[in-house]
Amino acid sequence: MPGAISPALAQAAGAATAPLDVSLRINGTEHRLSLDPRTTLLDALREHLHLTGSKKGCGLGQCGACTVLMDGMRVKSCLSLAALAQGREIKTIEGLAQGDELHPLQTAFIERDAFQCGYCTSGQIMAGVACINEGHAGSPQEIREWMSGNLCRCGAYDHIVAAIQDAAAVSSSTQGG
Amino acid sequence: MHPFILERPSDLSAVLALRAQAGRNDAPVEYIAGGTDMVQLLQEYVRRPDRLVSLAGVLDDDIEIGPQGLRLGAAATMAEVAAHQGVVEQFPLISQALLNSASPQVRNQATMGGNLLQRTRCPYFRDVGYEACNKRAPGSGCAAVDGENRWHAVLGTSDDCIAVHPSDLAVALVALDASVELRGTGGDRSVPLSDLHRLPRDTPHLETVLEPCEVITAITVPATTAGLRSHYLKVRDRASFEFAVVSAAVAIETDGARILQARVALGGVGTKPWRLPNVETALAGADLEPAVLRQAAALAAEGTRGRGHNDFKIELMQRAIVRAVEIAGARA
Ligand SMILES: Cc1cc2nc3c(=O)[nH]c(=O)nc-3n(C[C@H](O)[C@H](O)[C@H](O)COP(=O)(O)OP(=O)(O)OC[C@H]3O[C@@H](n4cnc5c(N)ncnc54)[C@H](O)[C@@H]3O)c2cc1C
Ligand code: SF4
Numbered sequence: 260m261p262g263a264i265s266p267a268l269a270q271a272a273g274a275a276t277a278p279l280d281v282s283l284r285i286n287g288t289e290h291r292l293s294l295d296p297r298t299t300l301l302d303a304l305r306e307h308l309h310l311t312g313s314k315k316g317c318g319l320g321q322c323g324a325c326t327v328l329m330d331g332m333r334v335k336s337c338l339s340l341a342a343l344a345q346g347r348e349i350k351t352i353e354g355l356a357q358g359d360e361l362h363p364l365q366t367a368f369i370e371r372d373a374f375q376c377g378y379c380t381s382g383q384i385m386a387g388v389a390c391i392n393e394g395h396a397g398s399p400q401e402i403r404e405w406m407s408g409n410l411c412r413c414g415a416y417d418h419i420v421a422a423i424q425d426a427a428a429v430s431s432s433t434q435g436g
Numbered sequence: 437m438h439p440f441i442l443e444r445p446s447d448l449s450a451v452l453a454l455r456a457q458a459g460r461n462d463a464p465v466e467y468i469a470g471g472t473d474m475v476q477l478l479q480e481y482v483r484r485p486d487r488l489v490s491l492a493g494v495l496d497d498d499i500e501i502g503p504q505g506l507r508l509g510a511a512a513t514m515a516e517v518a519a520h521q522g523v524v525e526q527f528p529l530i531s532q533a534l535l536n537s538a539s540p541q542v543r544n545q546a547t548m549g550g551n552l553l554q555r556t557r558c559p560y561f562r563d564v565g566y567e568a569c570n571k572r573a574p575g576s577g578c579a580a581v582d583g584e585n586r587w588h589a590v591l592g593t594s595d596d597c598i599a600v601h602p603s604d605l606a607v608a609l610v611a612l613d614a615s616v617e618l619r620g621t622g623g624d625r626s627v628p629l630s631d632l633h634r635l636p637r638d639t640p641h642l643e644t645v646l647e648p649c650e651v652i653t654a655i656t657v658p659a660t661t662a663g664l665r666s667h668y669l670k671v672r673d674r675a676s677f678e679f680a681v682v683s684a685a686v687a688i689e690t691d692g693a694r695i696l697q698a699r700v701a702l703g704g705v706g707t708k709p710w711r712l713p714n715v716e717t718a719l720a721g722a723d724l725e726p727a728v729l730r731q732a733a734a735l736a737a738e739g740t741r742g743r744g745h746n747d748f749k750i751e752l753m754q755r756a757i758v759r760a761v762e763i764a765g766a767r768a
């Protein structure tokens with residue numbers, strides 16, 4: 260818990276080490292950044308690239324609000340150091356729609372009213388996209404298990420599961436199966 | 437996070453050279469692999485290395501099954517190993533333990549090496565707001581012994597530390613006689629997983645037998661344990677995405693309703709992944725009957741010591757063994 264840090268520790272933490280040149284490939288675009296080595300991928304996205312769609316709920320891997328895709332696989336960006344994400348293909352919620360055309364899961368979230376406050380939503384959608392691509396959206400039980408890394412304080416779970424089922428049906432029909 | 441210099445060496449010899457400067461466990465130089473535990477500990481100021489050496493790209497992530505058995509490269513992720521067809525078919529205990537661990541996101545990031553060396557979830561260890569934690573600050577005392585110790589160990593404890601080793605994977609691996617391959621400045625060696633972690637005794641800050649600069653390069657599992665009927669039973673406070681209160685890894689060979697040989701290990705109850713040879717001996721030759729299993733499982737209580745809030749684990753772990761053996765025995 261960041262609040263539990265003593266002032267002495269916080270002060271010591273203020274003394275930054277030499278910045279690193281980091282090149283990040285986000286939603287198809289290469290970004291060159293100069294970052295403190297302590298910068299997480301989530302903070303690089305939010306604070307340096309102003310891509311604030313990915314949210315920080317806990318910063319400790321426990322809530323899933325920061326979920327992004329790395330080389331197509333879902334990860335928690337709060338547990339990745341940005342400098343170690345160099346060379347990887349990163350996709351965030353901002354890169355999901357094609358122009359004005361929403362991703363089927365984004366549409367399904369709207370149609371199913373799968374959120375209340377919306378704080379967990381971008382993480383839920385990125386994790387849900389991966390869940391469908393992995394083939395783990397076969398039943399409500401399977402979706403619940405494979406979406407367990409994403410918490411929703413508003414308790415919109417039933418609608419989230421329904422939205423993922425809808426989008427999974429769309430993706431299997433567009434794949435001809 | 438405390439400020440650190442991040443090193444990204446491109447080969448293993450450079451990694452070892454960078455780390456060789458450091459002392460044992462509480463070193464100013466530390467490794468980072470998937471980062472899922474290390475970044476948490478950095479965020480919480482529990483670890484404050486001056487230098488962090490990345491293992492990314494220097495260790496292999498191969499998963500191979502050959503005549504000798506299974507070999508998992510240290511960089512293989514939890515997700516890759518859990519989904520590997522050969523692992524699912526021949527070493528299902530490993531796949532089950534992994535699929536019952538963490539979340540899909542964490543499993544995509546976390547590596548085999550990091551999983552075995554993840555630090556305890558003892559809440560006092562992970563919160564620097566508490567002064568007393570011998571593991572974090574040697575000699576400072578143990579806040580858990582007389583504190584909230586529902587999550588803590590009942591086997592292998594000392595008055596100086598009762599923290600549980602949290603890895604599910606390690607419990608499955610220790611039941612299957614796995615070993616770890618190590619590389620250090622002095623060369624390569626192989627250590628049985630059962631010897632990798634130390635008991636806390638009066639030095640709980642020394643957690644493993646690794647030399648300061650040694651890295652885990654691979655995990656090996658002998659072919660003799662392939663194809664056993666097995667089950668990984670994990671009892672936890674919520675249905676998914678939670679560490680074990682108690683877990684049981686069981687692998688048996690049967691002849692009809694009779695057990696020929698059994699392997700049993702427990703998680704959530706030991707200061708290290710805990711194998712139970714006395715229970716295994718009692719199960720060998722036993723019938724798959726509830727009363728018989730119950731009697732064998734009772735031997736798991738030998739040497740246990742509860743500290744109040746965690747007393748219930750002593751009974752729960754025996755029931756977990758019985759249930760896991762029954763489920764393994766019922767498998768085709
Ligand atoms: C939210 C959450 C829930 C979790 N739930 C579970 C669970 O239910 N069950 C479970 O078993 N685990 C669980 N975990 C823990 C998770 O499995 C570990 O964090 C992960 O396996 C660590 O692997 P890593 O590659 O990310 O290691 P890192 O965080 O990079 O490193 C961990 C430690 O290992 C050292 N290290 C890493 N690789 C090597 C190597 N090859 N040689 C030498 N030293 C090395 C590092 O120096 C560090 O000390 C959970 C984690 C999170 C964040
Ligand atoms: S049980 Fe071990 S890790 Fe937990 S407070 Fe005591 S010494 Fe620290």
Ligand code: FES
Nearest residue numbers: 316317318323337
């Ligand atoms: S902010 Fe990353 S999991 Fe909570």
Ligand code: FES
Nearest residue numbers: 375377411412413
């Ligand atoms: S919609 Fe509010 S946390 Fe999920």
